[in-house]
Amino acid sequence: MKKLNIGLLILGLITVFSSCNPPSYIPTMVNAPMFKNGGEFQASVATGTSNFDAQLGLAITDHIAIIANGSFADQKNDSTGDFHKHTVFEGGIGYYQPISKKFMMEVFLGYGNGNIQTVEDSYSADANYYQIFLQPSFGITNDFFTGSFTPRFNIVQIDYLYDEARYDKLTTFFQPTFTAKFGYRYVKALVQFGFNVSFDETIIFEYDKKFFNLGLTFTLGRKYDQVKQKEFVQ
Template sequence: MKPSLYTALVCAVIITLSACSKRIYVPNMVNAPVLKEKYEFKGSITPTNLQGAFAITDNIGIMASGQYLYGFNAADPANSNDRSDNGNLFDNTTRGGMIEGGAGYFKPFGPSKKMVFEVYAGYGGGSFKTLAPDYKTGAGVDLNDYTIRNHFGKVFIQPSIGYVHRVVETVFTSRFTIANFYNSSMGTKAFENNPDEKNKFLRVADKPVGFYEPAFTVRVGYKYVKFQAQLQFSVPLNDNYDYNNSVNNVNSYFQPVAFNMGVAVNLAQWYNQAKSR
């Protein structure tokens, strides 16, 4: 990884822990199944993501993922504290999601076939809406007047390498995504007194945006059911890469870090053949 990307990852963490920007792109959890054999199925569920993958041959797999964020309901005009996105790894006022599908190649390797290499590619799309940064709570406020929204389509490719055991799995994935934003819309009072911020929001749809989205996935349990956790970064690879320029930096509308926890299910014959060591 280039030094500039390391710097970007550090900046992404700092921005996430301190900023209160509104997100109109929240990366979905990376679907990294690390399948090992024909007819193996692996699925997972978290509060915001649902994923599944199936091996149709000994080396070819298909997968599908869905995401839905429902934090927009938390914005209550009667409580000024509800509008804040002070969650460290998510935006409480972003709502929407995406679906995606893909296909790819996987190959177990090593003396005991506990290492797996895979690469998937696919397409997806969706939309998010949130509240403009100048939104203020209060009696009689109509949230629709301050709502901003974008639709998008995306293509992705993601190579992964992982260690797969009946008790524990660890996976590192490098996902590269190109997203095309379109149909930007805003409420009548959004950016009412902030033309610079309005222009910045509209610039998101000027051209496709590339993202480097590495993810670290861990699954721990026994055989068919495991606890799953994933830490994911999302680094924009566009020419607005200056996190310090708040006026022109459209990247402030993209969530840079995500953390998901849930349950993974794996149905496979190799569990009956493997011996724990």
């Protein structure tokens, strides 16, 4: 019963965070590793409004890191013929800096491209897009919890089908995102939600205005502070 309730809760959240009509642009899960040291590696898997996301991150040095993201979906309703497919790949390089033992900051610059195809009722979406993103992150991290805020900026060049005609559009999305990871050191549950904001009033294609993801994060190579043992003199 508990598993059923959790599943219904996740489904309800995904429904609330999704757009009413099939979107031509879907924001992917933000990759905010909050690295502490060189040699640290992170991998994450999650499900949510972007269906399935996989992420990798590696701190090459004590200040330079790389990230890679993938988002995938292949859903079909055999009774109605409706379907949704998308494939998105992203990669980036960035700089990170521990401000103190717990407080961190990082910034990544990256590039991505994606394809989305959807048919639902009388509406269809068919789009290809390329994007450049800039994502600074600020947060805290310890053995049990990592929390961060990421105001991501995406410059998107999208080629999309609308009313049986194709259009090209260059636009910018602002995606303030909150990420929380709960667990202990090497494995943590991941919860992320954010907003996808456009200030361009000329956009005529559909896009998700909110996003939400649940998943797991695995960490290797992080240097943890050793607990000092008190010496007792008899």
